[in-house]
Amino acid sequence: MCGIVGAVAQRNITPILVEGLKRLEYRGYDSCGVALHVDGKLQRSRSTSRVADLGKQVEETGLNGFTGIAHTRWATHGAPASHNAHPHFSPTSDNARIALVHNGIIENHDELRKELQDLGYVFQSQTDTEVIAHLVDHMYQGDLFETVQQAVKRLHGAYAIAVFCREEPHRVVAARQGSPLIVGLGNGENFVASDAMALAGTTDQIIYLEEGDVVDLQLGRVWIADVNGKQVEREVKTVHAHTGAAELGPYRHFMQKEIFEQPRVIGDTLDGVTGVMPELFGDGAYQVFKDIDRVLVLACGTSYYAGLTAKYWIESIAKLPVNVEIASEYRYRDSVPHPKTLVVTISQSGETADTLAALKHARAQGMEHTLTICNVSTSAMVRECKLAYITRAGVEVGVASTKAFTTQLVGLFLLTMTLAQVNGRLSEEEEAAHLKALRHLPASVSAVLALEPQIIAWADEFARKENALFLGRGLHYPIALEGALKLKEISYIHAEAYPAGELKHGPLALVTEEMPVVTIAPNDALLEKLKSNMQEVRARGGQLFVFADVDSRIQSSDGVHVIRMPEHYGQLSPILHVVSLQLLAYHSALARGTDVDKPRNLAKSVTVE
Template sequence: MCGIVGIVGAEDVAPRLFEGLKRLEYRGYDSAGIATLVGGAIERRRAEGKLANLAARLAADPLPGTIGIAHTRWATHGAPTEDNAHPHIVGEVTVVHNGIIENFKPLRDELLGEGRSFSSQTDTEVVAHLISRELERGASPQKAVAAVLPRLHGAFALAAMFAGHDDLLIAARLGAPLTVGYGEGENYLGSDAHALAGLTQRIAYLDEGDWAVLTREHIQVYDRDNRPVTRAIVPSGVSPAMIDKGNHRHFMLKEIYEQPVVVAQTLRSYIRPVEQMVALPDMAFDLAAVERVVIVACGTASYVGMIGKYWIERFARLPVEVDVASEFRYRDPVLPPGTLGVVVSQSGETADTLAALRHMKESGVTTAGIINVPTSSMAREVDLLLSTHAGPEIGVASTKAFTCQLAVMAALSVNLARAKGRLDAEQERAVVRALIAAPETISAALAYDEAIAGMAGTIAGARDVLYLGRGPEYPMALEGALKLKEISYIHAEGYASGEMKHGPIALIDEAVPLIVLAPSGPLFDKTVSNMQEAQARGAQVVLISDAAGIAQAGENTIATIEMPEVHPLIAPLVYAVPVQLLAYHVAVAKGTDVDQPRNLAKSVTVE
């Protein structure tokens, strides 16, 4: 969640630390701070709220120093106030931290019992106190950190800087990602490659339990047993241009418009156009042996799993279970032999999903991961990595990652079907043709952006909105409702359209818009029938369909959004566009912060 960046350099670091925080603000924006060493003493600037407030503080009171750490916060323990903002200083050490120290209360009680006082409500300050206590007992910074790390339970990435040590940063990770970067005469650390995009292209990802000592000339990594280890230095692959809005008003809009390209890039990894077939990377297990599929994910990614359930059951005739990762482990799921566990995550670091993956592996389940970051924890731990190629996604509300995940889920579904003998060559060729057409059809859907913007005002004034869909469009209704909630703060719910008369229809009145996703096809008539039941009770309907569907059922609606006619397989990829654009334009009409909606963060690395 929170973002960390650090530099041990040869010139003033505060401006570059601030730029690093700007690249990480999608990870949290409740407060922010920077600490440096000035004449060997720790100096700090902090501010509540977004980075603009910290920028004003730095402009009024500049911060010199050639070594420093910085942090942008998503609050876990303690309100988003300046007192709770990082870095935290205790004695001769200052610390920044991402994650949760689960045993912070007994540690805090122990420290309070020694007469130590706390200036914040955070779990992070406990870490600073523990390190400071070791320093007071005569330990070196390295030995102090090595002594404290085994006492911390939970998930964390942290960095520490020490008064009087102007050539030393120490970083550590357990359950939360952390990266080190290599420069010329200076070195860096950050929560991810984005943080270091403007600093270096040479990075190394710390493994679980690693900690690292950084100086200007050297980085030494240690494993959880304090043994020196070497971690591969790799190209970052992220440039500042990749995380720039370009000519778009918001990152979200830019990323919506990138979908034709990134979906095409993703599908290129899985489609063999000459053979007219879909292929997966080489794997160490046989898909034909799969008897059951369990898909685990959070938020938008879980709706990819729900759509995958429709596809896998339809094409491969395998039973599929979809679970939200935050519940999966706690109900002690039954995972018999022959189960394929599939995790879906943009970052590959989502804490609940990563814990679910590890639970499946401990149960002996073969695993696959649909993941956008090939160097992430999940990507390294699954038996089969199915990469998406969405590129960096900065807007907190997922858009292009979602459609790329759908593209890969379709490829997995087809491969399972072929392995199980449920899909012949001609059927597969038809699927390949549909998938190849997806990027162009998504592009055609984007042509309706202006029309969607024009009708967004009819939704912006609503207090409640309902979304309806059948089949794979039911998860799309859930996704549409989530998008609207996330960025416009309008209460919205998605329902399977046939379920309306079993309770939700009681919510219908003229003040509750009803968004209906109904592409032409075998489920169209049933969806429209449910829509008309709601209209008979005063529902104000926005119908999203193709030209044929609108011609048949567009009467008596307050608006229609026309989509291209599509193969049923790729309908979810195409219909993602109007629900994304509708949420976007409603949020713009309401004046909310589209890219950084309140209370949210992009990479959820805490449970």
């Protein structure tokens, strides 16, 4: 969500800026733009199309320069329109002195807007970002670095900004508060971006700015001031980010490719795991796990459903109480902190603003034992937590998460086993059985993927529907939630999920012949109860679409459509069942002709609250 790239160099930086935006496309956006210092003036190009179209636009107009900034925007304030796209200029586009891009949300923008309008500034957009541009212009007195340091003191909210000035042609100033920003170091040139991936192939020397930092980038130097205005040194890290756009290969969409990559990435995530070892989660993990007596999981969206699944595992196997919280809600309610809590955050990107804010809130309440399950080792989440397990899903381009989710589940199951072992609740026989099942997972997932032709037939039926219900019980209820989310995300079919036992307490009123009911039917202790719930659906004329384990004794009949899973997989069964639901969502969206990889209104990395 929202990407920034900026550069100061002695060469034409337009290709670097445009390529950087292409590498940030996976985050999601609805407009994009670039601005450069050209012959003593500020010039820009903006588009509500894809970055590739912006690149053609820039090439056709011959927009070249040595200093500039670029941005991909996901709309918050103001519709996705060219006049709302970044970069924003001040005072006007014809006589611009300041160019600025911004990630985040400025909470006091209305107050500042009125103040600046009273000073004579004319606003050409509905964005909160234009407020910052005019504020910087109003406060500017010859030194952009000093101006930005003063201007950010007026801002309330979260932001990462990059700005340059007509009067200082070889300088870009950037600042961050609550939104990630990195600096890339070059030879006689320097860069700024919201993600190290944006600079892959340009530099691998990266500085991660900290909260409140303001950075001055010039050709031969980088100068950083902290929140108090004091010059500080930040560690330079060598970061080998992904160096090119992912290739589709034989697949039609990245989502399909990522679904089929799951056997490999699950294997990669388990690489090197030869037993239950606390050190898999970092130095000092054993003592932390011995010291805690409960777990708090903080996450959003798909990662939240991974946390709900882990609750069943941890309480069943490790015998520790678990509370799973939606991160965006947790920090805004009164909760009861407990110092012996292990706070677990789950995030694909490691930059999810709501989850980062919830983590900081938990720490402020005195809960210092923190661990993250994350797919990006250099992310803010990993840096903020004492312990981490890094999944190896690789870059996930499709907005709807697939391989990131299943690798999160693998990491959470390893955490479950480790907590159980440290607390004396895992025998050697149980450990060996769980490890054997984990090692067999890639082959089992491959067997589920072989069901794709049968699922395609179901998808053709779903594509004609506008509503669907998903049912699961126990360990598989969170998987029903994830299946419903996938379907609504990319096919735009309204879908809801319920514990199957709740059907008679309200949702049954929705069941008709036009309401497909997807049912997850593993051969576990709740199977007979689930069969009763299925009969409730059939008695009302509902159409059942059942993913049944091979030995569950559920037969296809009138109104009951059954696809048999390859095998029952015990505690790890959710990982197999969710893959079948991913395929159902993907092929339903394909049949409806939606933009599978970039569904409307959604972003990959949600970096605003």
